[in-house]
Amino acid sequence: MSDPDSGPTDPEAVLEELAGLPTLAHPTASPDGSEVACYYDVSGRNELHVLDVEAGTHEQWSDGDVPRNARWHVEWDADGERVFFHLDDDGNEQNDVYAIDRDGSVEAVVEMDGQVVLQDVGEDGETLLVGSTRDGQMNLYSHNLASGETSKITDYDRAVHTGLLSPDGSQLAYATNETDDFDNMDVYVSDADGSDPETLEIGVTGAEAAPADWGPNGDRLLVMDNSSDLSRCGVYDLRTDAVTWFGGEYEEEPQAFLPDGKRFLVVRRREATKLPVVYDIETGDARELDLPAGVASFGRMGGDPILGEDRLLALHTTPTRRPELLAYDLTTDETEPLVEAEYGPFSPDAFADAEYFTIESDGVPETRQAAVEHDPYDTLDIGCLLYDSGERPSPLIVNPHGGPRAMDSKSFDLYTQFLVQRGFSVLQVNYRGSAGHGREFIRELYDDWGGAEQGDVASAAEHVLSTREWLDDERVVVFGGSYGGYSAYWQLVQYPDLYDAGVAWIGLTDLEDQYENTMAHYRTELMEKNMGTPEKNPDLYEERSPITHVDNLDAPLFIVHGVNDRRVPVSQARLFRDALEDAGYTEGPDGAFEYRELGEEGHASSDIEQKKRLFRLLDDFLGRRVGTESVAADD
DSSP states (O other): OOTTTTOSSSSSHHHHHHHHSSSSEEEEETTTSSSSEEEEOOOOOOEEEEEEEETEEEEEOOOOOSSOOOOSEEETTTSSOOOOEEEEETTOOEEEEEEEEEOOOEEEEEOOOEEEEEEOOTTTEEEEEEEEETTSSSSEEEEETTOOOOOOOOOSSSSSEEEEEOSSSSSEEEEEEEEEEOTTTTTEEEEESSOSSOOOOOOBBTEEEEEEEETTTSSSSEEEEEEEEOEEEEEETTTTHHHHHHHSSEEEEEEOOTTSSSSEEEEEEEETTEEEEETTTTOEEEEEEEOOSSSEEEEEETOEEEETTTEEEEEEESSOOEEEEEEEEETHHHHHHOOOOOOOOOOGGOOOOOEEEEEEEEEOOSSOOSSOOOOOOOOOOEEEEEEEOOOEEEEEEOOOSSSSOOOOOSSSSHHHHHHHHOOEEEEEEEEOOOOSSSHHHHHHTTTTTTSHHHHHHHHHHHHHHOOTTTTTEEEEEEEETTTHHHHHHHHHHHHHTTEEEEESOOOOOOOOHHHSSOOOHIIIIIIIIIHHOTTTTTTHHTOOOGGGGGGGGOOOOEEEEEEOSSOOHHHHHHHHHHHHHHOOBBBTTTSSEEEEEEETTOOOOOOOOHHHHHHHHHHHHHHHHHOOOOOHOOO
């Protein structure tokens, strides 16, 4: 429960102060570990900052040159004199790669049509490895910094992930799939130009394997695999073609070898936390690092967490503690704050902690199924997080996560805390299909979007409404973004009796249109992997599209979408709006639905001004349509 006396109470002040709290993103250590590059919006806009680790000072390198939205990672060049970053057009994610130096000079480095994502920087100082959708599917390209030439080095029908250059630059590791099993993913090692690719024998066909890091000598790979259901980490010896596996009791995601090559770092998922663990390769011993229960992250995508032989760089957060950048000393288990979290006029007591619990769900809630009738599925334990606003009685916002292969965790969530500050309790649900519970749990969602996973969400809502008497069952809202936006649409048309309002943000409404218009790697690795193709499964695509059941809408709906979104194109919102109008629903402040497109924005944004815009829209809609004072309280 939040402390109402621990921060401002004026609604506009709460909104301004919360959205304006400085946020740091994508920290990555320089090659010698003496500096850390990151995005930081302490000036009011996202900028590239560089931190001197020993002095504890940071310097702003950019001046409006980097994106407003800090979605994509940054990475140092081999000499530690420049930082590479991604630049798109107002959030459309059609990135090019740029570089900025200490004087603030910026130059374009890799420019191609489509999306370009920096995968690795060669230690030779001459080579960049990038992924690009230039020719349609996401494949790997090698860029020579001296000549400026870019060469395509893989050409697969399925997307290529996690490209890594060996320390001497002679080899390449990556993940893709050439089998007939669509769920499969294998690790490949090839020459640096993509020739002579060899598939490593890791796991079973149908499981997913991927590389994470090269060993210091280039003779070993840190890899992951989920053949045994839970994701496990292993060290693959390229000299003997043998892999040694570690752990197995928990889901673990590999991060990096330590400099001595004798240890490696992983993130362990346990319930709704993410814990750092260091493995000793020779003994197999696992050592959990001494951090409070929450979420520790190590720049898995592009970031380097190594500050020295025995020092790690980590972002750490809990539900009530904002992200703090730490240096962790493995010899003493002591942490040094490099950038402390800022709270403005708030204190940690102002924020609501997360209550974690599980429910048993068979995917079929008690409330009426208006769109598709499902028989009970397998009963599974479903993890949930509940944030109590302290309002009595309290309205409830059900907030399904995106992904769908993601998970809600015990980390600081700005959107949740904003809603709590405005008097709404928030429920998050790690429905079947979420990450953190193994391969089979993820596969429960395949060929069943809009099925049991949505039943899990509704069942969790029913559970808290029946067991927490302080929740108001006449003021229940569903709000989600991306796949969570799909969930918001679907919850409203499938379970109309449960909800009193809904907010669908950058959500999917017409699955066939989404398949045809999203980026190629989302088409194959999300839509086709989860649902097949519209050609093969036309009935499933139609039946599980919220737009098919638009007539079931029975509560005020707010549709919000960024016009530059390329993951979930704005056509998804426009089609649903048009379908509502064709069905006789009226748009407007007092109508059946409200509609807003967000200019200069794509698939969400971390930009302070754009967060304020969304917060104001949410606050206005929820205040008018739901309110934080119940009718009963006014009687």
